Amino acid sequence: MTQPPHDEQTASSPEELREQVEHTRQELGQTVEELAAKTDVKARAQEKAAAVKEQAGQKAAELTGQVKAKAADATQLVRDKLPDPVKEKAAQAAQQVKVKAGQAGQVLQDKTPEPVREKAGQIAPVARENRTALFAAGGVILAAVLLLRRGRGKK
Secondary structure: OOOOOOOOOOOOOHHHHHHHHHHHHHHHHHHHHHHHHHHOHHHHHHHHHHHHHHHHHHHHHHHHHHHHHHHHHHHHHHHHHOOHHHHHHHHHHHHHHHHHHHHHHHHHHHHOOHHHHHHHHHHHHHHHHOHHHHHHHHHHHHHHHHHHHHHHHHO
């Protein structure tokens, strides 16, 4: 048997010896777990990747805020430097566009048959929820039309 270290006292009873052995086992188990964690390269890489991803997200949010602030400043600067007659003319044009759009919408609504309006009312919420899919489908249809037109032009 080996001698106990000088700074440790020896057990005076079998029960104390068992407690010391159990304590030593626990310490050894913790040490082994710590060493195993240090050698788990995949887990450490994943932890590091998660930390980097979090930092990147924070930096992106920070930069987005800065860009928005600078854009708002630039917009305000342009507004401040625009002559009043230009501002008034732009406001009048915007109002005219709004009125014309409202009139066009009313004409369209008046001329659209009731069953079509009902169907459109049912489809509109679904379309709003699936915008990405609709845009993708529209892009595919546009590409197909362009390819067909291009193919006919070569004949």
